[in-house]
Amino acid sequence: xxxxxxxxxxxxxxxxxxxxxxxxxxxxxxxxxxxxxxxxxxxxxxxxxxxxxxxxxxxxxxxxxxxxxxxxxxxxxxxxxxxxxxxxxxxxxxxxxxxxxxxxxxxxxxxxxxxxxxxxxxxxxxxxxxxxxxxxxxxxxxxxxxxxxxxxxxxxxxxxxxxxxxxxxxxxxxxxxxxxxxx
Numbered sequence: 001x002x003x004x005x006x007x008x009x010x011x012x013x014x015x016x017x018x019x020x021x022x023x024x025x026x027x028x029x030x031x032x033x034x035x036x037x038x039x040x041x042x043x044x045x046x047x048x049x050x051x052x053x054x055x056x057x058x059x060x061x062x063x064x065x066x067x068x069x070x071x072x073x074x075x076x077x078x079x080x081x082x083x084x085x086x087x088x089x090x091x092x093x094x095x096x097x098x099x100x101x102x103x104x105x106x107x108x109x110x111x112x113x114x115x116x117x118x119x120x121x122x123x124x125x126x127x128x129x130x131x132x133x134x135x136x137x138x139x140x141x142x143x144x145x146x147x148x149x150x151x152x153x154x155x156x157x158x159x160x161x162x163x164x165x166x167x168x169x170x171x172x173x174x175x176x177x178x179x180x181x182x183x
Contacts, residue, residue, distance in 0.1 A: 088152070091145035102160055103153070105146050108138045112160035114146035119161075 053061070053076075061079075065072040078101075082094045085103075092111065095104045103111040114136065123131040132143045150157045 085149075085153075089145065089149045091142070092149050099160075099163065103149055103156070105138070105142045108142040108146075109136065110160070111146045111149050112157045112164065114138075114143060115150045115157050116161045116164070118143075118147065 061072055061076060064070075065075050068075065086092055086094075091106050092103050093106055094101055095110075105111060105114065108114070114132065117132055117136055118128055121128055121131055121135070129140055129143055132138075133140050136143070
């Protein structure tokens with residue numbers, strides 16, 4: 001239950017306790033019915049933890065917020081999350097692009113590109129690694145970094161692959177119509 005300190009009489013405090021308890025119960029009930037993890041993520045997002053940020057870091061964050069137009073809290077959360085992911089997956093960093101921000105292998109392609117190539121390869125198991133090295137022209141370590149990242153964040157990478165496939169289909173349709181018009 002949420003602690004509330006008020007200068008109020010006991011009957012008002014009891015009403016507040018009842019209201020807060022009802023709200024908490026409602027939140028728990030809705031979370032139990034949630035079909036996806038997004039509801040739980042929203043609840044977790046609403047929690048707060050004060051942290052200290054160095055003066056220079058805060059200045060840099062404010063400057064970045066101003067130039068990007070993104071709220072400072074959203075940027076701070078993104079940088080913290082990406083930093084934690086980079087700690088767990090050395091060799092991965094994050095890059096902005098026209099389609100959004102995505103995981104990239106240092107000195108190599110986007111993680112989704114390596115995973116997509118792995119899905120489309122006829123090889124499997126350990127034979128897949130040298131096959132991808134040859135096809136993509138990258139080192140074995142880069143392939144393994146991408147696959148490990150994918151193992152922890154499959155939904156993120158699957159979404160990038162699906163978006164790329166949808167865009168490729170759209171472009172194929174545009175090219176087919178263009179060929180028809182020129183025929």
